Each structure stands twice: as structure tokens, then as C-alpha cells.
Amino acid sequence: MKFNKIAIIGVGLIGGSIGLAVKKKRLAKEIVGVCRHRKSLRQAKRIKAIDRGALSCKEAIKEADLVILATPISQIIKIAREIAPYLKKGCLVTDTGSTKSEIVGEIEKVFSEDIAFVGAHPLAGSEKRGVSEARANLFKDTLCILTQTRKTKLAAFKKINTFWQVIGCHVIKLTPQRHDQIVAVISHLPHLAAAQLVKVGRKNLNFAASGFRDTTRIASSDAEVWSDICLTNKEFIIQAIDQYITRLKLMQKLIYQEDKQRLSVEFRTAKTLRDGLQK
Amino acid sequence: MKFNKIAIIGVGLIGGSIGLAVKKKRLAKEIVGVCRHRKSLRQAKRIKAIDRGALSCKEAIKEADLVILATPISQIIKIAREIAPYLKKGCLVTDTGSTKSEIVGEIEKVFSEDIAFVGAHPLAGSEKRGVSEARANLFKDTLCILTQTRKTKLAAFKKINTFWQVIGCHVIKLTPQRHDQIVAVISHLPHLAAAQLVKVGRKNLNFAASGFRDTTRIASSDAEVWSDICLTNKEFIIQAIDQYITRLKLMQKLIYQEDKQRLSVEFRTAKTLRDGLQK
Numbered sequence: 001m002k003f004n005k006i007a008i009i010g011v012g013l014i015g016g017s018i019g020l021a022v023k024k025k026r027l028a029k030e031i032v033g034v035c036r037h038r039k040s041l042r043q044a045k046r047i048k049a050i051d052r053g054a055l056s057c058k059e060a061i062k063e064a065d066l067v068i069l070a071t072p073i074s075q076i077i078k079i080a081r082e083i084a085p086y087l088k089k090g091c092l093v094t095d096t097g098s099t100k101s102e103i104v105g106e107i108e109k110v111f112s113e114d115i116a117f118v119g120a121h122p123l124a125g126s127e128k129r130g131v132s133e134a135r136a137n138l139f140k141d142t143l144c145i146l147t148q149t150r151k152t153k154l155a156a157f158k159k160i161n162t163f164w165q166v167i168g169c170h171v172i173k174l175t176p177q178r179h180d181q182i183v184a185v186i187s188h189l190p191h192l193a194a195a196q197l198v199k200v201g202r203k204n205l206n207f208a209a210s211g212f213r214d215t216t217r218i219a220s221s222d223a224e225v226w227s228d229i230c231l232t233n234k235e236f237i238i239q240a241i242d243q244y245i246t247r248l249k250l251m252q253k254l255i256y257q258e259d260k261q262r263l264s265v266e267f268r269t270a271k272t273l274r275d276g277l278q279k
Numbered sequence: 280m281k282f283n284k285i286a287i288i289g290v291g292l293i294g295g296s297i298g299l300a301v302k303k304k305r306l307a308k309e310i311v312g313v314c315r316h317r318k319s320l321r322q323a324k325r326i327k328a329i330d331r332g333a334l335s336c337k338e339a340i341k342e343a344d345l346v347i348l349a350t351p352i353s354q355i356i357k358i359a360r361e362i363a364p365y366l367k368k369g370c371l372v373t374d375t376g377s378t379k380s381e382i383v384g385e386i387e388k389v390f391s392e393d394i395a396f397v398g399a400h401p402l403a404g405s406e407k408r409g410v411s412e413a414r415a416n417l418f419k420d421t422l423c424i425l426t427q428t429r430k431t432k433l434a435a436f437k438k439i440n441t442f443w444q445v446i447g448c449h450v451i452k453l454t455p456q457r458h459d460q461i462v463a464v465i466s467h468l469p470h471l472a473a474a475q476l477v478k479v480g481r482k483n484l485n486f487a488a489s490g491f492r493d494t495t496r497i498a499s500s501d502a503e504v505w506s507d508i509c510l511t512n513k514e515f516i517i518q519a520i521d522q523y524i525t526r527l528k529l530m531q532k533l534i535y536q537e538d539k540q541r542l543s544v545e546f547r548t549a550k551t552l553r554d555g556l557q558k
Binding site: 123124126142143145172182183185186187189190191192193194195196197198199200201202204205207208209210211212213214215216217218219220221222223224226227230231234237238240241242243244245247248249251252254255256258260263264266267268269270271273274275276277 | 402403405421422424451461462464465466468469470471472473474475476477478479480481483484486487488489490491492493494495496497498499500501502503505506509510513516517519520521522523524526527528530531533534535537539542543545546547548549550552553554555556
């Protein structure tokens, strides 16, 4: 697997790390990065995440055989629309958005038949951001969900699948809807939960110990990114919050009733499930 | 500050770490440990957290000038009642329970005038437990809340204050009620929240990335310990869950209304607060 030219639109933590991983695995003759911030482009070039920077998407994607949309969600669809007429025939396109139904649905409408898009969501990253945090092994042993729809072309899917695998991911295939439903409970709800724990505890943060710190670490993530995620996965997130509130109310009831036995069972099953996540 | 004999009732992570810290700071001529499990006592002796083990509290506290109750909450009051008649006149007693109103209230009723009790809650520890996890620096730079009531004797308070400081804690003085109110939001609610996130996500735990892992780490804590905490801090925890649910419902509403601006503000203020916790 070797590309002549890879264009990475959005050179932040994720885009930058993709560039570094591509370099390390020698997957491309040339990587062109696009970013609104010249400083990020300079830094990306300095750390060799890209070969050269471009300020316009149109210029960057010219003759590219793989385009990676690694901007915040709200930009991805906008940029896809912008570049659609200029993509090379047979070009592969993938993205890194944390929600998939809206992105995949819109992009499949916008791209012509001879462009192959496969949505991706690498479950990597952290509350940090920016190309300064990028590293070649960010994707090592992380999960990457690829979306498959009726419009997905098998040959393109295989290539994009291989691409994500080569840079370190374990790939899982899901429909965009199923993806959004799963990440609503396993990623989006925990983020909202952490942010609101901070708000509830705001007057007593000087008493926070390591438990509170760990539980709320992800509340330090970028606010705009998370607003976008919420707005592009509305229904599943609202559903997940409902489930969560129902469970919290059950705990409240058991505490009120002083039902020690059922409380213990609740904590024990949670512990068993969580212990199962340990390596 | 030097004690002739310190008795540690309950030689687990906390009790064992106190023993190790006391040894390191040479605060006692002799440390006697009590535990129901002979294996833990043997291990505590082997790692030099105690000088000798005793299977009965009555024997261990004989002639002790400092007694530390480091068992699970449900045992603390029971043991205090059991040892009350046998404590040396002028003996200092402290504990390590995570809730304080019930413990302090009960113990102050049980102990006679010539025994000085000062409740303590060292905000140290982890989801791990057992003397095998004990370490001398567990309390280094952690907070320890000491309780003060109308019955607290100033001289005894000063000594117990110094004791916790010498083993590494920053000490803060609160009433038992104020303590319980604060830890309800900063420790107990986060624990319940983490446990219920695991339950909501239980069918999709194979998709859990580092964010989920951090947010739910404390769900691996001991189930009995947490049932006890819930039942000895009922009202403040029920109140904290109410506040939390109100905030989660607000987020739900903002998502439903697609109010991007207010969503961003929510995430941004949470981020600012959480960033403030970073060292």
C-alpha cells in the first residue's frame, strides 16, 4: 500500500498524528497538510508530520489519491462540499469525526460516484489538542470504527481499512447509526457526565482528590468539539442521558430506603464490569 | 511527638500505610495492628507496617496512647463501643472513615470524658485495597479533614492534627456535617456517577477508550465500602444526585433545542474549572 499524495485537512492532534504515522510507515510519497493556522502548518512541517502546507483545500487535494478530513465535525461536511468538484477520479476519502450518521449521510450525497468515501472514527486522542501533542503511535492498539452503508464500495473499503490498520488501529465495521448509538453511551455520555460533575462540585474543587481528578479529566476537552458532537448525535445522546438518569434515580431510591443489600449488588456488578476492562 | 504505643485497628491499604508512615517518621516505640485476617497481619508485619499483630482489639489497645480506627465504616462505631471501657485514660483516638457525622456523633456518645476522639478523613487511597498496596508515602500532599465539634478538646485536636501532618497530610478542620456535605459532591457523587456510567455502557464496553477508562476507574472500588458510605451520608448524597440530575436535564434540553451557544458555554465553564485542577 503506497499513495502518491495524501492530503490531510486539519493538522491538529489527530491529523498531525496521522501524518507522523504515515511517514513512519512510508505510506505516501507526499503529504500535504491544510490548516487555517499558519503556525500549526509550520509546526507540522517542522515535526515532519507533513511535507508541505497549503492554505487552501482545493490546492491541497489536487491529484491526491487519499484525502483525510481531520477537522472538527462542523467543518467536515462544509469542506467535503467545497472539495467535491475538484477531487481526482478514484480518489479515496476518509474522515476522523466522532459522530457518523450526519457526516456520512451528507458526504455520500455530495460526492460523485467515482469518489469513494468511507467514514472513520479513530477512538484515540485525549483532552489535549493541537499538532504539538501529535505522535506517530497515537493510534497504536486503539479502535477505529469504519462505517459501511449501501453506497460503500467494497474495494475502497478494503483499502481504507488497510490504511487505518497499517497506522496501528484495530478496525471494526459498523453502520453510521449503530456507531452513533454506541459512542453515545461509551463516549458522549461519559463526557457530559464528567463536565456536570465539575459543575456540581465547583464550590469545593479544593477538596478534589485523585478519584475526582480521574473521573473528570475529560471535562478538560475542547468545548467547541463537544458542542458539535452533541448536536450531531442528538437523539442517541438524549436517550443515553435518560438511561443514566433512570439509573441514578434508582440509586437514590436504594439509598433512601437504606437497602444495603441491593446497593451492594449495584456497586458489585459495576465493579465486576469495570474490572473486566483492566488489561 | 512520640507515642509509646499506637494501635491500628484495621490493617488494609489505609491502616497499613499509616503504619509504614509512622515507622518512617519514628513516631512510635511500638505499633500493634489488629485485623480479622491473619494473613493481612502477617503481611503487615513482614513489610514492617506493624511490630506485632493482635487478633483482639481489647488486647491491642491496652496501654496504647494513640488508637487509629481504620476499618470499613460499619465496623468503626462497633469497635469504638467494644474498646471504650478498656482505653487508657488520656488516650487519643482518631479514625479514617469516609463519612463523619454518624461516626463522630456515635463515638462522642460512647467515649468517656477522659478519652479524646478527633474524627479524621484522609483523602488518600485508590480503587485498590489491602495491605499489599500500602506505602509509606500514601498521604504525602493529600488532604486530611479533621472534625471539630463542641466536644472536641483543643489540646487533643492539636496533637492529632500534628500526627496527620507529620505523616504527610495537609490538614483542614471542618464540622462533621460540613465534611459530609462537601464529600457528597466531590467524592460520593462521582463514585455513583462512575458506577452508573459502567452500567449504562455495559453492553458496549469493548468500545471503551481511555476517556471511558479514566472516567470510570473508581467504579472498581470495593462495593461494601461504598454501600456503607452511601448509608452513612444519605441526605447529602440524595441532594447531590438531585443537583446532578437537574444539570444533566439542562444539558438534555440544550441538546434538544440545538442551542449551540449555551452548550459551548456549559462545556467551556466546565473545562475552565477542570483545567484549574491541573498542577
